[in-house]
Amino acid sequence: MSTVQSDTLQTLKEILDEVAEIPAERISLESSYIEDLELDSLAIVSVFVLVQRRFGVEVPNADFDRLTSVGSTVAYLEDREIPA
Amino acid sequence: MAKIGAVPTTSQGVGIRAIGRYLPEKVVSNADLEEILLTRDDWIRANIGVETRHMAAEGEWTSDLGTAALLDACERAGISPAELDLVICGTYTPDNMTPPTAMLVIRKSGALGATGFDVNSGACPGGVFALDIGAKYVATGQYRRVAVVMADVSTRTMDWKDPAPAVIFGDGAACYLLEACTPGRGIGRTLLRSDPSGYESVWVRREKRTRRDGSALSSGFGDNFGALDGKAVHAFAVGEVPSFIRELLDVADQATADVDLFALHQANLYIIQGILRELGVPLERTVTNIQKYGNTSGASVPLVLREAEDLGRLLPGDQVLLAAFGSGFSMGAALVRWCGPEDFEPAPVAS
Incomplete structure (x- = not known):
């Protein structure tokens, strides 16, 4: 994993701690927001509000609806990959 | 007196x-x-x-x-x-x-x-x-x-x-x-029901809360905080309220087609639409105010009635079905044949 990726994941972990007090050790690239991290839809919105603020990017509703895991969010932020 | x-x-x-x-x-x-x-x-x-x-x-x-x-x-x-x-x-x-x-x-x-x-x-x-x-x-x-x-x-x-x-x-x-x-x-048949299995789904919970820095947090009611499980409320409302409304209509020997206006609790616009869809009732037979007022708790149904009356959507002789539901879980429904001024004794003339 590159330094850039680590930074992105690290910031995402901080956001998940702030929104839902999820310990960093529970979070991996494979973690899904709903099944693994037990976030509801409102909490996921909160995560993406902070993602927009911290990363300075616009994440439209249609995009974050498809970003269902930590890994897909990291790929989106780093490479603008949008899952099908 | x-x-x-x-x-x-x-x-x-x-x-x-x-x-x-x-x-x-x-x-x-x-x-x-x-x-x-x-x-x-x-x-x-x-x-x-x-x-x-x-x-x-x-x-x-x-x-x-x-x-x-x-x-x-x-x-x-x-x-x-x-x-x-x-x-x-x-x-x-x-x-x-x-x-x-x-x-x-x-x-x-x-x-x-x-x-x-x-x-x-x-x-x-x-x-x-x-x-x-x-x-x-x-x-x-x-x-x-x-x-x-x-x-x-x-x-x-x-x-x-x-x-x-x-x-x-x-x-x-x-x-x-x-x-x-x-x-x-006026007010005809009513039906009230409660199911305590949903006690914790939408409630004002008494508990100590703290901010991230550890300092105490309080609401306008001290250690009491509104809390909501949106998914559970949605499942209850769209799952239970339509059959409850049908039950009232059956008891009153009425059908959905006999109801001129459905005045539903303004819990969530999509819950209202889901209930009407389950009942097979077009959206034109309701009035909503959640867009402007949010969920105003027990005031939401009478606020809908008032708005419908002001809009000319509720006239004397119309039959309106009221349904209010939520915390408990509890739900209540009533059939009302809307009154005009002629249905009441005249107001006394002020001296």
Whole structure:
């Protein structure tokens, strides 16, 4: 994993701690927001509000609806990959 | 003075003579909420349907909202508050734990001489539960003129870190003014039901909360915080309320086609649409106000009725179905044959 990726994941972990007090050790690239991290839809919105603020990017509703895991969010932020 | 026993006959109906309303002056948009909560306007519109809500001013409490709604109802009916015999206040956010908020509404409105008490039937269901209690007092003849005041300052129960309840609720009040009416008109069959398995799904929870820095957090009600499991409420409302409404219609030997207007609790725009879809009722047969007011708890159903009346969507002789549901879980439904002024005794001429 590159330094850039680590930074992105690290910031995402901080956001998940702030929104839902999820310990960093529970979070991996494979973690899904709903099944693994037990976030509801409102909490996921909160995560993406902070993602927009911290990363300075616009994440439209249609995009974050498809970003269902930590890994897909990291790929989106780093490479603008949008899952099908 | 209270005119106890003034209308002992059982042949008369009980009608809603007027509905008063009050919304606090301050309007809070979703964009305003984005400033204090981690939420988004587009998400709220797409998932809840709220665009703005009203919020009580500092120092403005449930009794102030309720008093304003009661005075509005009296003005519409052309009566003085002093002519009220009973004031029932439906609220879960009393000004103080005791005496009842109805006492302050009586004092502030000048309804002196009226008897008063509060009904806590779980916030949102109160729009029908409290109405049913008031109607039964009129039906027995024990009280001639009853004001059922639905008022809450739900935004005072918020933990502003928790977006779940904060994006949904707004403050507001409404008042049903009930009197005997022409037989066959007014409030008909009602149905009330409670299921405590949903106790923790939408509630004001008493617990100690802290901020991230460890300092104590409190709401306008101290260690009491509004809390909501949106998914559970949605499943309950769309899963249970349609069959409950059908049950009432069956008991009354009526069909959905016989109902001119469905006045449903404004829990969430998509819950309202889901209930109507389950019932096979087109959206044109309802009026919604959640877009402007949010979920105003027990006031939401009478606020819908008032709005429908003002829009000309509710006319004398129309049959309207009221359904209020939520915290408990509880749900209440009522069939009402809407009254016009001719269905009531004329208001006394002011001397």
